[in-house]
Amino acid sequence: MTDQAHHETTAPASVLIVDDSRVSGRKLAKAVTALGHRTELVSGGTEALGILGEMPFDIVLLDIVMPEMDGYAVLIAMKADVALREIPVIVVSSLDDEIESVARSIELGAEDFLPKNFEPAILRARMNASLARKRFRDRELDYLRDIDTLTEAAQVIEGGAFHPTELNLASVAARDDPLGRLAKIFRSLAEEIYDRERRADLTVRTLRGTLLVIAAGSIFGIAPALGRLASAREIPPLGLAFWSAVVAAILCLSFSIGRSGLPRLKLRDLRFLTLWALLLGCLYQLLTVVIAAHVEASLIAMIGSSRGFMVFLLAALLALERPSLQRFSGLGLGFAAVAVVLLVQGTGEDNDLLWIACALVLPFLLSLHTLLMSWRPRHLGAATTVGIMMALSALFLLPFAVAQNALFLPSLSFGQRELITLALGASTAAALVLALDLVVTAGPVFSSQMAYSQTLAGIAWGMLLLGERLSPLAWGALVFVIAGFWLVKPKRAGDDFRITLRMKGNG
Template structure:
């Protein structure tokens, strides 16, 4: 394959002679009549060789050599000096010192010309191959340092070009890439297991605590039927607990308009669901309420599917139908269910999981990353209490919380503590595992709610309730949580960092320099 050669000479006859000689050798030759024109043509061009005259008006050959050596993009181009200064050894030496690869008199022998041109071109090609080799090695070193110093993804290590080479560096690149992919797969699976373990632990804790909501609400309503007042005090106590904890930890930050809008929407949903829960608690059994709350998972899936943030499938759709069948079964058999005074309250109670589902999706999609969960929950609950207060006063349902209330005061404080723990845990759960996985707490909270209702309220399970519960649980299993995103970065921990032993660190430059700096 011919080389790209630039001929620089102020003599038109000399340029024609050199160009013809080069073309006879199969090379692509261009010409420049001055040093200025030569430097202009070199900018951005990919040259294999420059044939340079020394004596030229304006910028002479020595000045061109100095400019080329000062420019890293031109310094690697070999220069064959061709000049009439045959007997001037000092000029020849100066040209070599300035970076010229070789010297040839203008009155040259064709065989000598061919040998020296080919030698310069071959040296240039070998040099480029060496520099390319070193650049690829730099990429391997950079990839290794990236793996050791921070999180990484195999596709972002820049090894594609290295691995595509057919030489030894390419084989090393492919081995390194394969090892990086294996480490990535192993660490990603470990992250997934850790995330699932954290999510499951939070889900179990939250589910058990959330299961207390229905029986505690029934006990509260038995103490006082002032649902608005109860909702105010429960949310106020829970909000103060969370806010004081966040304040003590220095986690309360500035409030923006966007943040306030988010907290207001969350607070409205929380306040409405609390009031409806307390009102329904006086008409529906704890077991029935616990089963109804299991519909939260279906609501989340349905909303997420409609918003296109969840994939839909036949299996998940059938799961949704199974859950709905369980609820319809409860409604049809309402006359045979002990403890239900008015079946319309079952329909009212069905709005609670809808609001819970809206809260789940709101947290998943709009919760600000910089908002501390404890501070966010505290502020939301305080806003909810503030919104409920005037309604309770105007509705004649406000009361003063005092020790004189006896068990009622204790239950309100306990419910405040429980609410704070559940909501903070749930925000963490949403952050760790997503809204749909978080909504699977309905499994645990329903089972726990039934257990707590039997234990605290003395209720009993009927065949109808068990049948409806089975249908809902089957539906929950079919809906399931969404698959986690796979495009994540992982951290590689070298063996010596894990054990504190092993070989000393490899001598790798802290800041890999260019291939030019590695050259002998």
């Protein structure tokens, strides 16, 4: 006999004894206990089925002749129950026609038969045989279930997107047999593939995020220069903010409707869109135009570089992203590069210190805007979201522009005022759509580096449109800004990240 087989016949078992006779029931319980097993004694069939539904048992010793519910009825009920049918039953009876009762019991699913006047050796032999078969069957069922689990895991991977935790292979991999080793290898390969795809996803996010940072920042950076041009031509700030919002709304909604049809706006979306409209579409747009009248565009762009640190701190405080020394270093590298340019360039005689201090409000508003975009309605596209937000901004600005007599009417001749308004609206629309995509792709902290590309773009736009001069040092700072991108890196895919493998033969 092997060690495993010996263990199966001698290991303690949980035994339920069903007998309406107190004397014979206790006699049987004493004999079973002497064999090293645990016993539970009940006096009727109904009570037996009740306790079987509450407690696990390895074997049942069942009397045939009982009032109300006899042993045959208990056998029928047990074999009809999926949870109980695998429990072996040895019937115990003193019926005169033992051959007939044994045959009927076996037909109903009993494992064996034991007379009332049993010999201890017969009891031990028949219980050990039944327990050995039961434990072998349990191992067989466990093995089949584990094979099903492994098969289902393969189907999950083959069928579509998956996450390693969905494979449910921990219990199978814990087996100390070839199936367990196969499950370990299978799980290890799945986790390796998953980790590789997450790293690839991070690389793609970094590349795409860097391009979006540069593109969105470059477009955003034109706003101070346009504001300064508007001030020089005495264009009312409120009127300019209103009409640029109208232009942005028309462009975004036209694109959105032409591509996806009318937006399906939900009532709860209005809270986000209203807050965003007040913060960015009204307050930021208006302050940019007003402050640009008193501060050079290139200096406003320089001050805007502080936005990266503001977003980093706010995101850490709000637990939107996990802070790290590497990210802090990346943000600091870009900030230091821009700060050097600012110190070398100086503030200039035309820049009032009070207005310079006011200009710090602009990066703070953009920091709130960056974090706010993390909660935008996901069922609305980026163009739709920006279009509705800018439409609300125009609606909010309209009464103030009328009250201040700042609501000018565009001229059909399309002069400089109309050109500035169109450029501000179009640049705002494009930059915001790109920024929304950037936050989704790379997270708010990485997106905050748009402040650096916006800074350098603002300097460039100031030079192109306003003739402001800047040393080549600013262009050298761009190298450090891009290096900072790679230190910060986009947010990693979350726990809900899933990958899809293309299997050969699936097209």
